[in-house]
Amino acid sequence: RVVPAGMEPGQGALAPAGEQQGMMEDGKVHSASGLFAYLEMLEAQAHEAAVKQEEIEQQEEKLAMLKKKVQELRLQRDELRAKVDLQGKGQLGKEGVMSEPAQPSSQAVLEWKIKSVKAMLQIFYLTGISGKLTKRGVCFCISTAYEGTYLDSYYLDLLIKPEVQIYRHSIPVFIPLEQIAKKYLQTDIRRFLSVLSDHLNAYVGRRFQADRLQEQFPEQIEGPLQRNSLCNLLVFKYYVSSKSKTFSLTARLLYGDLCHSLPTEAIVSCTPDAPASLAETAAAHSDLFRRMALHKAFRSFSTAPES
Amino acid sequence: MDDSTLQAYEDEIQSLEEEIKLLAEKYEDSQQESIFFSDEEILMAMKSSQGNFEGQSEGRESLSDLKAQLESLEMDLSFLMKFTGIQFTSHSKNTVERTTNRTVQKHRLSGHCYSLSFQLEFQLLEVQNKENVSAVVTDLGIILESGEDSDVSKFVSSTEEHGNLLTFFRSLLSYAEWYEHRRCTFLHFK
Numbered sequence: 001r002v003v004p005a006g007m008e009p010g011q012g013a014l015a016p017a018g019e020q021q022g023m024m025e026d027g028k029v030h031s032a033s034g035l036f037a038y039l040e041m042l043e044a045q046a047h048e049a050a051v052k053q054e055e056i057e058q059q060e061e062k063l064a065m066l067k068k069k070v071q072e073l074r075l076q077r078d079e080l081r082a083k084v085d086l087q088g089k090g091q092l093g094k095e096g097v098m099s100e101p102a103q104p105s106s107q108a109v110l111e112w113k114i115k116s117v118k119a120m121l122q123i124f125y126l127t128g129i130s131g132k133l134t135k136r137g138v139c140f141c142i143s144t145a146y147e148g149t150y151l152d153s154y155y156l157d158l159l160i161k162p163e164v165q166i167y168r169h170s171i172p173v174f175i176p177l178e179q180i181a182k183k184y185l186q187t188d189i190r191r192f193l194s195v196l197s198d199h200l201n202a203y204v205g206r207r208f209q210a211d212r213l214q215e216q217f218p219e220q221i222e223g224p225l226q227r228n229s230l231c232n233l234l235v236f237k238y239y240v241s242s243k244s245k246t247f248s249l250t251a252r253l254l255y256g257d258l259c260h261s262l263p264t265e266a267i268v269s270c271t272p273d274a275p276a277s278l279a280e281t282a283a284a285h286s287d288l289f290r291r292m293a294l295h296k297a298f299r300s301f302s303t304a305p306e307s
Numbered sequence: 308m309d310d311s312t313l314q315a316y317e318d319e320i321q322s323l324e325e326e327i328k329l330l331a332e333k334y335e336d337s338q339q340e341s342i343f344f345s346d347e348e349i350l351m352a353m354k355s356s357q358g359n360f361e362g363q364s365e366g367r368e369s370l371s372d373l374k375a376q377l378e379s380l381e382m383d384l385s386f387l388m389k390f391t392g393i394q395f396t397s398h399s400k401n402t403v404e405r406t407t408n409r410t411v412q413k414h415r416l417s418g419h420c421y422s423l424s425f426q427l428e429f430q431l432l433e434v435q436n437k438e439n440v441s442a443v444v445t446d447l448g449i450i451l452e453s454g455e456d457s458d459v460s461k462f463v464s465s466t467e468e469h470g471n472l473l474t475f476f477r478s479l480l481s482y483a484e485w486y487e488h489r490r491c492t493f494l495h496f497k
Contacts, residue, residue, distance in 0.1 A: 112342060
């Protein structure tokens with residue numbers, strides 16, 4: 001180490017308090033290295049300050065940009081609001097937008113018609129059978145619903161040459177598609193779709209009822225609701241209260257007709273120690289389950305006065 | 308202090324963008340539902356070559372693209388009407404409510420199936436969920452020709468009560484076929 005002449009320990013003029021404590025600790029000051037370290041520290045401080053300054057500037061820039069964007073969007077929103085208000089007041093006649101010339105452009109006319117035809121095609125979705133022509137055939141869409149609620153839709157991509165065949169589909173495996181296709185696809189496509197639609201709608205209807213039951217009466221159902229994928233076999237335990245005592249009943253519903261969403265068989269049984277009146281309730285429930293949608297049946301005996 | 312201002316701006320931007328989207332949709336709906344072009348006007352537009360050589364307005368498709376799109380859609384529609392036997396003669400809809408997740412539209416529909424005509428009115432509620440859009444039909448009103456038949460009126464009122472639009476259409480076809488068959492038989496014996 002080279003110590004510059006004249007710099008004796010303790011005599012370093014460049015020994016400010018505080019940050020230089022490390023240098024003074026052992027009483028020895030290698031002033032040159034101390035000076036170097038001090039300069040390094042100043043440089044680091046200056047660098048940090050510069051970085052901070054840049055951050056602040058970037059932040060301010062970003063803030064200014066956002067402020068500008070907010071103002072632009074506000075303007076856009078106000079213009080649209082004014083347009084919509086004018087529409088409400090009936091200021092716009094047959095020609096459409098006020099700013100457009102009296103004669104609408106062919107573009108505007110066609111755009112209107114396209115939207116109109118698309119709306120009509122959407123209506124077909126509500127009828128249960130809709131679809132689109134494809135290069136090699138037709139892609140049908142079978143929609144399902146339970147009362148007013150539309151549920152899943154299923155696709156069937158058909159080829160028509162050399163004979164009608166199913167190219168692709170999204171029908172679940174437990175629906176007897178092949179059986180139905182074998183019977184009707186070649187001879188009567190409408191009948192084929194109609195029968196398939198019956199199966200799908202019934203399946204979706206059964207599933208819907210089981211889901212509503214679990215959702216609307218969770219405290220009344222004891223344990224899990226057992227069902228198969230086709231939802232044509234349902235087994236569950238449920239509580240009924242009679243004379244302020246709670247009893248457990250077991251229901252086994254079999255939906256023998258796959259095109260229907262009501263069970264063909266409903267066995268409701270009680271535990272051997274149950275009172276005789278409970279057997280009557282079980283019989284009444286069995287009858288109810290066969291006539292009425294499952295969740296509606298529960299609703300009817302949940303609100304009825306308990307015997 | 309900077310962070311909260313930043314956040315406030317970003318929140319406002321998001322809410323403004325949503326509002327703008329909603330207003331634009333409302334505007335489009337009203338436009339679509341309040342104007343009407345006759346078939347002749349559509350035909351003229353299809354024959355027109357206006358705009359083919361000029362620069363297109365920003366964001367709008369070229370006239371030839373629109374013509375092709377319309378032709379394809381009309382082919383699909385005409386196929387469906389022939390195939391299902393359900394011919395719609397008029398359709399009008401009115402957007403009653405539109406928020407970020409919900410749309411309620413009132414529909415008026417008329418048409419016929421074989422010789423049986425019908426008129427329908429219903430409200431369609433569409434709700435945007437995470438994965439899909441759910442649709443529910445309410446306030447269903449049905450006027451079906453030959454509604455004097457008591458079985459038919461029972462069917463119609465039960466369908467109306469439960470909003471069973473799908474069932475109505477599925478049953479309509481078989482009933483219309485049977486009705487047509489009966490009509491022809493009666494004519495034959497006159």
